[in-house]
Amino acid sequence: MISLAGRDILHSWGKFVLTGVGLGLLIGATLTMAGVYRGMVDDARVLLTNSGADIWVVQKDTQGPYAEASSIRDDVYRGLLGMPGVAQAANVTYLTMQVRHGDTDLRTMVVGFEPGQPGEPGYLVAGRRLLRGHFEAIADVKTGFRLGERIRIRRHDYEVVGLTRRMVSSGGDPMVFIPLKDAQEAQFLKDNDAITADRARTAANPALNRPGVPGLLDAVTASQTINHSVNAVLVKVGAGDTAANVAQEIRRWKHVQAYTREQMEEILIAKLIATSAKQIGMFLVILTVVSAAIVAFIIYTMTLGKIREIAVLKLIGTRNRTIAGMILQQALGLGLIGFIVGKISATLWAPAFPKYVLLETADAMRALVIVMVVCALASTLAIRAALKVDPATAIGG
């Protein structure tokens, strides 16, 4: 038995392959868009996973530390450590800021963490962990920093001693990890001009600068420059306790807000990135519809292009089934080529995206099914046109 579809494809294989590649690039774009969406959600998830916490303790009535600003005293963790079910509790600060790298500014999230506690990057791709309590940093490779380079954050230089990977904020900004005390200072320390101006303001206040009370002004100034705040306390729950129960106890007794992993994910995915995710989702839907329409039109016009040949086939008595099979096979083949080209191109260009693009196998499988179904549906349109053709067209014209 000869393959009609194969013969036809071979007849104009260049056209067929080019059409397939074109379609593939379109599918690739759609897959990438899905990857962008998945990447966004994954960024949020990975942020939570990397922090290594079961419970996030933040300022009361806020949804911090990622979705809202949160500030709590840095001795809160001591009280938390004393609570039943709490295995580890560590202060952490998050600060999104521009960091200079060579001549360019780099948007990063600076994380202040305590070594050996939740919040520390779980794995490194190069270098070592922090040894000194100050002025050392671990950076995400996405920042572009290399080992031994120096990062300037506010008024201090930090030496990059370790590199890690996939440590990003919910917005996809790569992270830079520095010791907690330095981060506290970086977050709350004002620039020198502001400090000087503040001192002058205090000195100009007659209530705080009384001639009869020497030392009062110094004391007031000193008290203004101290800051003992952090953004959140990361809590790890001990074996045998559920995070929900422990969080409930913390909320009840400690006058702070405590979120479990599920609640935090809800905040991040349903609230923080909801709008941009919907935006991309909308675009993804449109792209899928457009792709489907284009596939349908391509197959339809392909069939119309050889309507005369089909008429000839009919004239020589070819069965309708054979003709329909030929068109269907061609459509599916086109879809398959398109999918493979699309998958490869998406995989190829995904790493070039500035933010993380996550191409899930399940998404790819779903796309394959959709492409095949769309191709099959589109071919029915073409099959109908082919079957309707009058064999007389072959000779009449």
Added chain:
Amino acid sequence: MKSERRLKWLTIAAVVVLAAILLLFVARSGPLASMRVTVAPATRVDLAPLLFGIGVVEARRSYLVGPTTAGRVRHVAVDVGDVVKAGQLLAEMDPVDLDQRLAATSAAASRAKSAVDTAAAQLADSIARREVAAANARRYDDLGRKGFVSSSMTEGKTQEMNSAKAQFAAAEAALAGARQDLARLDAERAGAQQQRSNLRLLAPADGVVTARDAEPGSTVIAGQAVVRLIATDSLWLKLRLDQHRSAGLQVGLPAEIVLRSRPGQVLSGKVARIEMIGDAVTEERIAQVAFDTPPKDVSIGEMSEITLRPPGVKQALAVPGAALRLHGGKSGVWLLADGKPRFVPVTTGTQGADGRVQIIDGLKEGDVVIVHSESELAADRRIKVVSTLTGS
């Protein structure tokens, strides 16, 4: 039929090539891809730990020089930066009426001295009178016994003698009183002089003036500083060390000091004192580090980075610190055995300055552990050992 076969082969070849490319991509970048890792063996090395903290230059001895009573500053003799010697005049307070009071007490003392002289003269006079009266009394007594004069005459002379004696006693007492008066006034004058000299603010030790807090004419209360001094030979650094990274801190440890103003220069010093009282709020320990040779032109309050090197451990079994992971709530390393990662909990000890960590328990020499990895490790992950994960 030839073209038929060719077509068949072409189709098969095309499908195989495409599938191969797809598989390659899936294998290299999907969840099925093997994770690249770097490994290192556990080896015996000498571990030299280090302690790192922030120091601030401080003066061990600083002096606040001010008056002991409230008053107005008359003049300030030194300015900030002046090098002063012990005993040098730094400032003087306004004495107000103290000079006049000193003059008054001096005059009173002189007058008391004259009073002493008067009393002494009166005493001499009374002695002379007493002697004449005594001689007269003796003579009349003799004559009275022989009956030449009446007894009333004799008694009169005796009375004169007794009276002269009493006058002598009175003059003697008056002289003692005048002397005491003189002593009192002398003491008062000395006191006024002391007070006067107390208004002169003198340098208690050799040093450098760091602040001139009050200018002539300004009023200061008792205890308020007019001039501040520090002893320049007593500069040291107040070192703050994170409590959980301060094991091995002891007096006498050599210190490498890098001042913020001269980052390229490493100065040497020693831990001079470890404070008993740490900072409970910042969770830091405080120690004082003295320079071996104090540098010139260093300013108080300057920040410095201080590295201490406590004694290390010889020939300790160690792995790179990046190999330590938390897994299932336990700290351990991923052992590479038969090409598969396996998590082994370990007990760690000293951490060296190169990042290596001593393994006290859990590993044996030669065990290969995973150091760097592209993501979190799991027991069922396929891994591929490479020499480096960054760069090409």
